[in-house]
Amino acid sequence: DTAVSQTPKYLVTQMGNDKSIKCEQNLGHDTMYWYKQDSKKFLKIMFSYNNKELIINETVPNRFSPKSPDKAHLNLHINSLELGDSAVYFCASSRRRDTGELFFGEGSRLTVL
Amino acid sequence: EDKVVQSPLSLVVHEGDTVTLNCSYEVTNFRSLLWYKQEKKAPTFLFMLTSSGIEKKSGRLSSILDKKELFSILNITATQTGDSAIYLCAVEASGGGSNYKLTFGKGTLLTVNP
Numbered sequence: 001d002t003a004v005s006q007t008p009k010y011l012v013t014q015m016g017n018d019k020s021i022k023c024e025q026n027l028g029h030d031t032m033y034w035y036k037q038d039s040k041k042f043l044k045i046m047f048s049y050n051n052k053e054l055i056i057n058e059t060v061p062n063r064f065s066p067k068s069p070d071k072a073h074l075n076l077h078i079n080s081l082e083l084g085d086s087a088v089y090f091c092a093s094s095r096r097r098d099t100g101e102l103f104f105g106e107g108s109r110l111t112v113l
Numbered sequence: 114e115d116k117v118v119q120s121p122l123s124l125v126v127h128e129g130d131t132v133t134l135n136c137s138y139e140v141t142n143f144r145s146l147l148w149y150k151q152e153k154k155a156p157t158f159l160f161m162l163t164s165s166g167i168e169k170k171s172g173r174l175s176s177i178l179d180k181k182e183l184f185s186i187l188n189i190t191a192t193q194t195g196d197s198a199i200y201l202c203a204v205e206a207s208g209g210g211s212n213y214k215l216t217f218g219k220g221t222l223l224t225v226n227p
Contacts, residue, residue: 004155040219041199041220042219043201043203044217045215045216048212056214090155090156098213099213100144100145100147100161100203100205101147101158101161102158102215103158104156105155106154106155107154107155
């Protein structure tokens with residue numbers, strides 16, 4: 001069983017569309033994250049949730065809206081997609097909010113045309 | 114703003130060589146430094162370092178932290194082609210209250226040729 005799974009793995013869409021990426025972890029972890037890895041390979045945190053509560057919200061455009069229906073799921077919805085949103089989006093989880101040992105999903109490659 | 118700088122950005126070696134990857138950082142409220150290995154897809158955790166001067170070891174990989182000089186190194190001895198990957202350094206620092214966040218470096222792309 002995959003510990004942190006994301007869907008879809010690949011997403012190609014037009015500018016202006018709205019899309020969602022889903023993430024689920026079966027590790028029983030309390031904390032989940034969304035990271036963005038751009039073309040320069042920089043991994044940057046976007047959001048973090050702890051037991052469904054938003055605890056970190058970096059300076060991300062409000063077109064990006066995370067939702068955590070329960071502590072095992074963290075979804076990312078993106079409105080009005082722009083070219084600059086093209087990247088690989090990684091979901092991750094950790095046992096607690098105060099540990100840096102993250103377990104990453106395999107990533108969702110978003111291409112905006 | 115927290116900053117993590119890795120060097121070199123890329124490195125090509127032959128199997129059997131020993132490599133040293135560097136990571137320097139400038140962060141406020143430092144908590145730990147971590148190394149991750151990213152092959153084709155997901156980064157996977159290698160080490161977490163919190164104390165200066167104590168080497169962490171796993172097989173042919175080892176790492177050490179210097180909190181005075183604000184850097185860490187990751188050593189890989191007797192490299193194998195399977196070590197080819199991007200090695201990411203990240204620093205965990207307080208994001209306010211009991212929240213901590215990781216700041217990643219750009220990574221070092223290691224290529225091990227047979």
